[in-house]
Amino acid sequence: MRIFRNAIVRRPCRAMTEGITSGLYPGRPDYELALAQHDAYIEALRRCCINVTVLPADEDYPDSCFVEDPAVLTERCAIITNPRAASRNGEKTYIEKAVREFYPGDRIEHITYPGTLEGGDVMMCGDQIFVGRSERTNAEGIHQFARILQKYGYTCTEVKLTEVLHLKTGVNYLENNNLLVSGEFIGKAEFDQYNRYEVPEKEAYAANCIWVNGTVIVPDGYSAVLDAVKSMGYETITVDTSEFRKLDGGLSCLSLRF
Numbered sequence: 001m002r003i004f005r006n007a008i009v010r011r012p013c014r015a016m017t018e019g020i021t022s023g024l025y026p027g028r029p030d031y032e033l034a035l036a037q038h039d040a041y042i043e044a045l046r047r048c049c050i051n052v053t054v055l056p057a058d059e060d061y062p063d064s065c066f067v068e069d070p071a072v073l074t075e076r077c078a079i080i081t082n083p084r085a086a087s088r089n090g091e092k093t094y095i096e097k098a099v100r101e102f103y104p105g106d107r108i109e110h111i112t113y114p115g116t117l118e119g120g121d122v123m124m125c126g127d128q129i130f131v132g133r134s135e136r137t138n139a140e141g142i143h144q145f146a147r148i149l150q151k152y153g154y155t156c157t158e159v160k161l162t163e164v165l166h167l168k169t170g171v172n173y174l175e176n177n178n179l180l181v182s183g184e185f186i187g188k189a190e191f192d193q194y195n196r197y198e199v200p201e202k203e204a205y206a207a208n209c210i211w212v213n214g215t216v217i218v219p220d221g222y223s224a225v226l227d228a229v230k231s232m233g234y235e236t237i238t239v240d241t242s243e244f245r246k247l248d249g250g251l252s253c254l255s256l257r258f
């Protein structure tokens with residue numbers, strides 16, 4: 001079984017109320033409530049026996065609590081991405097400082113212009129890594145990413161998406177060959193080899209669950225997905241993410257787990 005020993009999170013900043021949103025989940029985040037939810041998220045990770053490094057809030061970057069996007073951390077290397085969203089691109093410099101505490105310099109790779117890539121588009125399934133071609137991750141970014149992965153013995157499969165923000169907005173790997181799939185990812189041939197639980201449309205947000213050392217963290221309020229995950233045999237923890245959802249962020253976006 002894969003073991004995650006570490007996670008990196010960043011505290012939400014007050015400026016998160018100005019974060020990017022598609023408006024799919026209306027409203028602006030309540031900052032105090034977001035902080036309380038973030039506390040609960042950290043606590044949930046710690047219950048999964050993972051050491052959590054908590055980076056300070058960065059008011060220059062409203063979306064910087066979504067640390068998953070500026071880096072991809074694998075067992076063999078770290079890849080600092082090149083976020084397409086202009087207001088987020090500078091986050092890569094600060095996440096790299098944190099990543100350097102855990103990875104030697106010769107194992108830290110970079111995606112560079114004209115390539116763009118965000119970690120939310122990357123789903124790791126053992127040595128098989130899926131990357132979404134999205135509004136945020138372009139063909140050149142994927143080309144660079146695939147070359148880096150090949151160097152470290154991973155295979156890379158591109159998945160096109162048109163409806164959601166990132167690949168992991170709609171599909172997530174729970175280890176043990178199990179996938180949660182929703183919306184446009186249901187029926188995609190790329191995922192044929194996995195056991196797939198099809199998330200009902202009204203619970204689409206909960207396709208973004210995270211597996212952490214045998215436990216699956218599920219967003220609060222999605223009973224069909226929670227029951228399905230339990231029936232797959234996992235321990236579960238639920239965490240309320242309502243304030244992050246208003247910015248299109250889910251459980252995976254809030255940490256780097258490695």
Ligand code: CIR
Pocket residue numbers: 019020021063066068069085088119120121165166168169247248249250252253
């Ligand atoms: C953004 O649009 O970049 C943020 N408001 C949400 C990022 C969510 N991250 C993720 O799905 N990995």
